[in-house]
Amino acid sequence: MDKFGLEMTITHQPLGFSYGDDVTGPMPEIRTLEQIRPSLRNPDCTGPEQVYAIAMDVARLADRQELEKRMLLFGVVTYAAGTLGDEPVRSQGHVHRISQHSGWSPPELYEIWQGKAIIYMQERVEDDPGRCFAVLAGPGDKVLVPPGWGHATISASPDVPLTFGAWCDREYGFEYDAVRARKGLAWYPLVQGNHIIWQHNPHYQPGRLQTITPRRYSEFGITDAPIYQQFIDDPARFQFISRPDRAAELWQNFHP
Template identity: 55%
Template sequence: MNIDPGFPITATTDPLGWRYGAGVFGPAPELRRLDAIRPSLRDPDCAGPDPVYAIVMDVGREEHRGDLQKRHLLFGAVAYAAGRLGGEPVRSQGHVHCKSPRNGWSTPELYEIWRGRACILMQESDGDDPGRCFAITAGPGEVVVVPPGWAHATISADPAQPLVFGAWCDRAYGFVYGGVRAHAGLAHFPLLTADGALEWTANPSYKPSKLVRRGARAYPELDIEEGIPIYKQYEREPGRFDWVPDPELKAGAWRNFEP
């Protein structure tokens, strides 16, 4: 099942990459090779797809480029290859967002799944005590919000198909890897069973923590509409996601936030 992204952009799988339709701006895809992520894997010598994923940051309709820059909003899209990395799922390395030079917040991120199944693994801190930990599984058309300051990684939950998703981010995005790398990953390791299901094992580098596993939810407190592509929601109401680069606009929502 594929979901309309809300503007003409298409992921390609052979070769892995992106294709833009008329009136769409965006960069050449950045391809993340298997050798580049081997240090973050439990088995650095494993076999797996190569490239592992293709990412394009700052894409959208040409007519929106100026407004997106003014709002400090950025739309990105990522395509993960099908398959597995040895006994692990295809995934990102894990990071925390840099603090914005504009407001001092480590900004949130709004994901929308377009194809495949995703698991967004997130935890309150990349320190020795990870705090609350969540594994949120989402399919096509569902959204997941990573709140400000949380460490997180995006995991393909179905090795039989590619994972394709888009996300609203702060234009001044940047990633802090130090805490995650110092602990050799997040507080829970995702592994794949022989039949392709996700299972979890605790990372002993952290203090013990419970992993809450569940599906995606609605976010009425963040004014996200269900069933409408998040790019189209921006198109209809450009200020709707101003809380992504300026999270203080929803400061109350972040207190005791449940992803």
């Protein structure tokens, strides 16, 4: 996986990662089916027992000091192949907790490494969820989730385990309560043949879902290069992730 800027190997049995000589990272945390049942449309479904593995704070040794100074953290996630009943394998859906050092709920920048993903996001986790988007992404694509939005990452390739990297705030935290109180986010993805279809969650006001493809986010200085390599080339480039206040005007009327 060094084509994405980090020397890593993805493992599937068991689910997780191994790191190259100059890369460090934690033992991956495994999210089991039992743990994520409360956020599924059908909590009694069957599926892979280990749903996904997540490793937060993966980095080259040479970059650790700079990342800590900039309050940045790189996370890597890999999903199991298969489905969760009639739902695709997916994260639970959450909002990022407000970081004390910035006073903002941090944004997050994803890059798909293998498989196909849908990054689902909605403006708010309230009765009126605001604008709702499903961003369809494949290997090399980048997707930016803005501050404060509810979001989930969904596998759109049941036969190919989805793997992705993401830039996050070092003081990251996930809030699930508002999502779980509404039995999930505003739209449920369902597997139908080779396609993902969508069902509205009745715990929200009716609205519409916009399905889109990734864009470049040139206003943030993001290029087509791998996002970890972009940090190596310019350590200041992703400061807007840990200090979203410095890009406040760009978040107004943001369109994924």
